[in-house]
Amino acid sequence: MVASMGSTSTKSTVLHCTSSSREFGSNFSSGFPIKGISLQLKTRRNKAGNDVCLLVSATTGSRASEQSNESGVSGGRFYLNFTGFPFPLGPFLNRRTIRTEAVKDTIWLFEQEQALGFSSVSTNIRMTVIKLKSGELWVHAPIAPTKECIQLVKELGYPVKYIVLPTFAYEHKIFVGPFSRKFPKAQIWVAPRQWSWPLNLPLEFFGIFRAITLKDGDISTPWADDIEQKVLSSPEVGIGPYVEVAFYHKQSRTLLVTDAVIFVPRTPPECISKESLLAAAKNGLAVKLLSKGKDVPEEPVVDNQINRQKGWERMVLQILFLGPSNLLEPNASFAQMSQKLIVSPIVKTLVFSKVPEKVRDWIDSIVGDWKFKRIIPAHFAAPISASRSDLLAAFAFLDDLLGEHYATWPSFSLLFTSLLGKAASYFPPDDMRTLSSLDQFLVSIGAVKKTVSGRKR
Numbered sequence: 001m002v003a004s005m006g007s008t009s010t011k012s013t014v015l016h017c018t019s020s021s022r023e024f025g026s027n028f029s030s031g032f033p034i035k036g037i038s039l040q041l042k043t044r045r046n047k048a049g050n051d052v053c054l055l056v057s058a059t060t061g062s063r064a065s066e067q068s069n070e071s072g073v074s075g076g077r078f079y080l081n082f083t084g085f086p087f088p089l090g091p092f093l094n095r096r097t098i099r100t101e102a103v104k105d106t107i108w109l110f111e112q113e114q115a116l117g118f119s120s121v122s123t124n125i126r127m128t129v130i131k132l133k134s135g136e137l138w139v140h141a142p143i144a145p146t147k148e149c150i151q152l153v154k155e156l157g158y159p160v161k162y163i164v165l166p167t168f169a170y171e172h173k174i175f176v177g178p179f180s181r182k183f184p185k186a187q188i189w190v191a192p193r194q195w196s197w198p199l200n201l202p203l204e205f206f207g208i209f210r211a212i213t214l215k216d217g218d219i220s221t222p223w224a225d226d227i228e229q230k231v232l233s234s235p236e237v238g239i240g241p242y243v244e245v246a247f248y249h250k251q252s253r254t255l256l257v258t259d260a261v262i263f264v265p266r267t268p269p270e271c272i273s274k275e276s277l278l279a280a281a282k283n284g285l286a287v288k289l290l291s292k293g294k295d296v297p298e299e300p301v302v303d304n305q306i307n308r309q310k311g312w313e314r315m316v317l318q319i320l321f322l323g324p325s326n327l328l329e330p331n332a333s334f335a336q337m338s339q340k341l342i343v344s345p346i347v348k349t350l351v352f353s354k355v356p357e358k359v360r361d362w363i364d365s366i367v368g369d370w371k372f373k374r375i376i377p378a379h380f381a382a383p384i385s386a387s388r389s390d391l392l393a394a395f396a397f398l399d400d401l402l403g404e405h406y407a408t409w410p411s412f413s414l415l416f417t418s419l420l421g422k423a424a425s426y427f428p429p430d431d432m433r434t435l436s437s438l439d440q441f442l443v444s445i446g447a448v449k450k451t452v453s454g455r456k457r
Contacts, residue, residue: 076148089171090115097149098271102383103252106131109382111271112143120279121318124269125171126378128256130249132226136161140256141172141378142179150182162223165190166245167258177207189214193233195240214245232362234355238448242351248370255372259347261394264338265381268312278303280311287327294328320345323434333431341386341394345427349439354449356401363395
């Protein structure tokens with residue numbers, strides 16, 4: 001069951017976690033201390049008869065608040081985080097925030113490391129902040145509101161007016177509530193059809209209150225003069241709908257997406273710690289299982305640029321393919337997946353290939369109405385210098401699923417993007433084997449749907 005907890009300050013606050021009291025009690029006790037952190041928990045039974053555990057206070061003790069060290073666990077980067085089922089989202093105590101300016105005095109990017117549970121796999125998670133013409137800030141996909149993060153936002157010198165959750169995805173949803181409490185005057189807007197698994201919990205369980213639902217092409221939003229939006233909602237995917245809202249900042253000609261496309265950089269993002277990179281460079285169990293029978297040396301990992309790069313390449317391949325063909329020597333597969341705009345193999349296989357008609361309509365609408373010159377996703381590299389042709393190339397696999405009679409773009413552009421798309425949509429077959437097997441298994445048990453083909457015009 002989902003367990004969600006967050007704490008970034010010495011103030012008592014109402015946060016949230018959901019779990020059976022028996023499961024939660026196996027790991028925690030009411031009013032327990034963790035390295036100077038005292039958490040007070042209460043349980044109550046909801047209408048469904050489940051025990052709901054509420055974190056009603058979180059305070060840092062004097063030792064935690066006074067001590068400082070090089071890792072930044074205190075001094076602005078501390079954030080207690082045990083969230084996500086079945087794999088909690090790390091880092092659990094320390095989140096460094098990196099701020100960069102994407103468009104001068106208009107768009108800023110805030111990045112933190114995001115790890116998959118207790119594994120050695122990490123990537124970056126991104127919050128984008130846009131200054132509207134009114135001089136107010138519009139926040140896209142909030143990240144963990146550490147003291148350092150909030151200070152970096154306040155240093156911009158403009159008030160936070162709108163906080164936007166552009167997806168249903170847990171990794172982005174979990175920080176909206178804690179972040180909004182740092183800016184209580186801001187309005188919260190969320191993507192439609194919000195859901196969670198294995199329990200479909202209301203937004204209030206995630207600390208999100210008085211949220212306004214985003215609508216496709218809504219011109220009545222208070223930021224409509226600055227930013228337009230288009231909603232992709234596909235309830236046919238499986239156990240829940242895939243929902244993502246794309247935004248277009250007209251003045252800077254910038255397209256904002258969450259997980260629709262990515263651009264894997266050659267080198268790791270600055271926010272990912274060297275400890276994480278070196279941990280991934282070790283020849284652990286995953287490397288041995290995916291080494292194709294080769295001897296895997298067991299030797300200590302020296303901190304150097306080569307090993308940090310190896311760790312990054314291994315992280316990327318595991319994130320994209322779950323079980324890549326060869327982690328021992330990741331260079332070849334990594335080279336094929338990096339430095340270009342692509343749809344993540346997981347999203348392509350488990351989501352977009354299931355509802356190609358809706359995805360095609362969404363992409364065609366974006367390309368037809370918005371003349372963007374850069375794209376900012378919520379993960380990996382950003383900003384990406386990319387045009388409408390680049391986006392079409394990344395989604396060229398839709399043409400194979402739908403056939404030529406679904407094409408709506410001019411023939412010259414289709415020819416151009418088709419040629420580019422063969423490279424942008426190509427994924428190494430050996431690396432795709434595990435993901436394809438997982439897809440077949442999920443289809444067999446009804447967790448996801450088969451590819452939907454055909455559409456009435």
